[in-house]
Amino acid sequence: MLNYDSLYNPYPAGRMVTYARKGMVATTQPLAAQAGLDMIKRGGNAIDAAIAAAACLTVVEPNSNSIGGDSFALVWAEGKLHGLNSSGPSPASISLDKVKAAGHSAMPAYGLLPVTVPGTPAAWAALSERFGRLSLTEVLRPAIEYADNGFPVSPTISKYWEHGYNNIGALKSELYDPWMKTFALQGRAPFAGEIWRSSDHARTLQSIAETGAESFYRGELAERIDAFFKKHEGFLTKEDLAAYKPEWVDPIHVNYRGYDVWEIPPNGQGLVALIALNILKGMDFDAKDTVATYHKQIEAVKLAYVDGLKYITDPRKMKVSVDELLSEDYARERRGLIGMKALLPLAGEPFKGGTVYLAAADGEGNMVSFIQSHSGDFGSGIVIPDTGICMQNRGASFSLDPEHHNVLEPRKKTYHTIIPGFITKDGLPIGPFGVMCGSIQPQAHVQVVMNAIDFHLNPQATLDAPRWRWLKEKTIEVEPQFPDHIAQALARKGHVVQRALDSGMFGRGQIIWRDAASGVLAGGTESRADGEVAAW
Numbered sequence: 105m106l107n108y109d110s111l112y113n114p115y116p117a118g119r120m121v122t123y124a125r126k127g128m129v130a131t132t133q134p135l136a137a138q139a140g141l142d143m144i145k146r147g148g149n150a151i152d153a154a155i156a157a158a159a160c161l162t163v164v165e166p167n168s169n170s171i172g173g174d175s176f177a178l179v180w181a182e183g184k185l186h187g188l189n190s191s192g193p194s195p196a197s198i199s200l201d202k203v204k205a206a207g208h209s210a211m212p213a214y215g216l217l218p219v220t221v222p223g224t225p226a227a228w229a230a231l232s233e234r235f236g237r238l239s240l241t242e243v244l245r246p247a248i249e250y251a252d253n254g255f256p257v258s259p260t261i262s263k264y265w266e267h268g269y270n271n272i273g274a275l276k277s278e279l280y281d282p283w284m285k286t287f288a289l290q291g292r293a294p295f296a297g298e299i300w301r302s303s304d305h306a307r308t309l310q311s312i313a314e315t316g317a318e319s320f321y322r323g324e325l326a327e328r329i330d331a332f333f334k335k336h337e338g339f340l341t342k343e344d345l346a347a348y349k350p351e352w353v354d355p356i357h358v359n360y361r362g363y364d365v366w367e368i369p370p371n372g373q374g375l376v377a378l379i380a381l382n383i384l385k386g387m388d389f390d391a392k393d394t395v396a397t398y399h400k401q402i403e404a405v406k407l408a409y410v411d412g413l414k415y416i417t418d419p420r421k422m423k424v425s426v427d428e429l430l431s432e433d434y435a436r437e438r439r440g441l442i443g444m445k446a447l448l449p450l451a452g453e454p455f456k457g458g459t460v461y462l463a464a465a466d467g468e469g470n471m472v473s474f475i476q477s478h479s480g481d482f483g484s485g486i487v488i489p490d491t492g493i494c495m496q497n498r499g500a501s502f503s504l505d506p507e508h509h510n511v512l513e514p515r516k517k518t519y520h521t522i523i524p525g526f527i528t529k530d531g532l533p534i535g536p537f538g539v540m541c542g543s544i545q546p547q548a549h550v551q552v553v554m555n556a557i558d559f560h561l562n563p564q565a566t567l568d569a570p571r572w573r574w575l576k577e578k579t580i581e582v583e584p585q586f587p588d589h590i591a592q593a594l595a596r597k598g599h600v601v602q603r604a605l606d607s608g609m610f611g612r613g614q615i616i617w618r619d620a621a622s623g624v625l626a627g628g629t630e631s632r633a634d635g636e637v638a639a640w
Contacts, residue, residue, distance in 0.1 A: 110259040110296040121564045122627040124639030129153050130614035130629045131462035132168075132540075134636035135255055136160035139246035140464055141638040143238060150470035151179060151235040152243050154462060155228045158476055159247035161460045162224070163305055164255055166287065166482070167264045168540070169460045170494035171308060171320075173478035174220075175227035176368045178355055178526040180471040180533045181235050185526060187368050188230060190350035192221030193418070193515045194499055195339035200512050202339075204504060211500045211512065214275060214485045216338035218497035220518065222320075224476050226350045229317035234352075235470075244313040251309060251492070254301030258634035262296040264608075268481040269293040275485065279336060282487040283494065305492030321345045325491060332488050340495075355526070356426055358382045361557055363534065366526040367549075369426055370416045374523035376546035379408035381553060382435040383442075392559040395593040398572065401554065402599065403442040405547050406449040406574050412546070417510040418517040446578045446598035459522040459545075461538035463616040465625050471618065473524035473536030525549050527556075532620050539613035544573045548611045556615075563615040563628030571610040575602070583607050607632045 122128070127150070129140035140157030144150070154177070162171050174191040203217060211218055232240045257265065269288050272280050286302060287293070294300045311319040319325045322345070330342035357366040358378045365381055367374025383404040389397050415424045428434065441447060459477030478484075478496035486495040501519050502512035510519045523545050527534040537556075539548035548571060555566040570586040579600040582591055584607065595601045604610070612630040614637075619626070627637035 111263060117631070119564050119568070119629065119631055121562045122637035122639050124625050125623055126467040127153065127465065127640040128616050128625045128627050128637060129157050129462065129464045130616055130627045130635065130637040131157050131161065132460060132612050132630060132633040132635040133161060133164045133258055133261065134634065134638070135164050135250060136462070137636045137638035140462070141640055142246065143243060144466050145640060146238065148238040148243070149236070149468060150464040150466040150472050151181065151231050152238045153466065154464040154472040154474045155231055155236065156243045156246055157462045157464065158474055159228060159244045159309060160250060161462070161476070163247050163251045163302070164258070165261050165460055166494065167261060167268050168481070169476045170478045170483060170496070171224060171312070172222040172493045172495040173476055173483065174223040174496060174498060174520065174522065175474065175476035176372060176522055176524050177227065177231060178366060178368065178473040178524045178536065179231070179235060180469070180526065185355050185366055185528065187353040187355040188227060188350055189353050189368055189372070190223035190227035190230065191371060191498070191517055191520050192223045192348055193517045194220050194502070194512065195341065195344045196514050197341065198339040198512065198514055200504060200506060203512060208504065210504055211502050213480060213497055213500045214272070215279060216333060216336055216484070216486060218499035219338065219340050219484050219486060219495045220499045221340070221344050221348045222496060223348070223350055225312050225317040225320040226348060227476070228312070230350045233316070240316060241313040244309050248306045248309045248313070251302050251305035254299040256297050257294045257300050259296040260634045262294060264481055266293040272482060272485040280485050282489045283482065283485050286487050286492055287482070302492045304490055308491045308493060321348055325493070328491055329488050329493070356430070358385070358430060360385050360553060362529065363557055364528045365553055366528065367523055370419045370422060371517045372520045372523050373412050373416055373546050374525065374549070375416060375426060375429060376408045376412035377523070377525070377549035379411055379429055380404045380546065380550045382430055383407060383439045384550070384554070386435065386439050389554070389558050392555065393587060393590065395590055395597070398590055398594060399597055400442060401550060402572065402574060402580055403447060405550055406447070407438045407441060409546070409574060410449045415509055416519050421509070421516060423509060444597065448577055459540040461524070461540040461612070461614055463536040463538065463614045463627070465535065465616045465618060467623065469533070471533055471536050471616065473526045473538055475522045475524045475538055475540060477522045477540070521545055523549065527553070533618055535615070535617040537613065537615045539611035541609060541611040544571070544609065544611045547573050548613060552613060552615070563617055563626055566615060567613045567628045568631050573610060583610050
């Protein structure tokens with residue numbers, strides 16, 4: 105074999121828009137995208153394709169998502185948009201006092217404490233039952249085969265797998281021995297191009313497929329999860345798992361320059377993107393790459409984000425309504441705060457008058473915007489022995505401040521970062537879009553929407569455009585390729601500008617747009633990742 109470094113790419117590579125008509129799946133790992141497209145070729149639909157790709161991603165991109173994570177979906181089917189919130193709550197037995205009594209002043213990122221009830225297996229089953237055409241056993245078969253027979257690890261994933269190994273390896277506790285046995289059997293993370301397999305994953309996926317995820321929530325897998333948490337004095341129980349059901353929800357939206365931009369309602373942070381767009385739609389933009397454009401975008405996102413961080417939590421516990429946060433009066437009030445200089449953002453008072461991503465589409469008009477995650481790289485680091493199930497650490501985002509809207513409580517869903525997006529116009533689908541990666545997601549949604557609608561970029565260029573992200577107060581971070589003259593001009597406006605060494609924290613997105621007249625699909629995939637648009 106030739107000697108080369110698959111992560112060393114000194115020359116810019118240009119991707120073109122991908123066109124097709126019968127089917128399309130876009131995601132960060134080519135094997136997963138192809139597995140999804142295979143479902144359409146076998147007579148399945150976009151929903152089958154999305155489930156197949158999502159299940160594959162738990163195997164071929166295990167650093168970013170897992171069987172023990174959460175999922176959200178926006179599904180265009182039967183002439184309308186449907187929302188699925190498959191995020192899980194905190195355990196019934198956990199409490200603020202118990203966590204503080206254990207010596208914590210903030211929720212930890214690793215271990216048993218941040219683990220919430222996983223919703224991903226339930227999402228697959230719910231989507232399959234309501235909209236799928238193929239059996240769950242057939243749809244999960246590619247993921248099972250990759251887990252059993254192995255696959256070559258792709259470059260970007262190898263990089264973050266090594267990060268996860270270094271972080272979890274440094275914890276030095278027997279709690280993480282099952283993780284090491286599963287993901288670092290040779291005492292290291294696998295190299296790019298090296299074959300990795302996990303028969304434990306394969307058996308677990310087979311069980312989920314055969315039982316419609318019942319084994320995970322009320323069967324053998326639930327018993328294994330319960331036994332591990334009991335042994336190590338954790339809070340999650342089989343009763344928590346048995347009580348769980350995903351929720352079909354009504355998506356929320358704002359109209360932005362004639363297009364309806366849709367997100368999942370709280371507990372997800374998609375509301376942040378809509379608040380920002382509601383502010384921005386009252387402003388004029390002459391061109392994309394100007395200081396004025398970036399300044400207005402950054403200021404609007406800052407104002408939206410501080411509201412989101414303050415108010416978004418389990419919708420049953422929210423003290424401010426979505427309607428209040430998306431009201432025209434509130435948008436006008438917040439827009440009025442934006443001036444020529446960077447502001448120090450503070451949450452408003454609206455009540456005085458608030459991962460991996462894939463897109464799939466078929467030739468029949470069905471379209472899916474799907475996202476799933478276990479939060480940070482390899483989640484909590486907790487792997488249930490002999491199952492391959494890596495448990496998420498979504499509970500790490502709970503606050504331990506009793507006055508905070510997102511304070512830890514039993515059976516409560518926390519503020520959730522993962523958000524699928526969708527655009528429609530005049531009641532017809534334009535298509536799914538999304539950008540994964542923590543706090544940048546709503547910020548990137550705003551940038552994607554404006555790139556497509558305001559600046560008329562094609563779906564690939566929409567994703568390729570340099571990104572920025574707000575970190576805190578007046579501080580933003582820009583990508584290495586972000587124009588230097590604009591970064592300097594933003595600094596003169598009072599922004600504290602940091603330039604990142606690489607693009608790792610700026611998200612990885614996918615887009616599929618559908619032309620209503622011809623039925624032609626146009627797809628873009630993330631140039632910052634190993635992704636592919638699989639098309640037919």
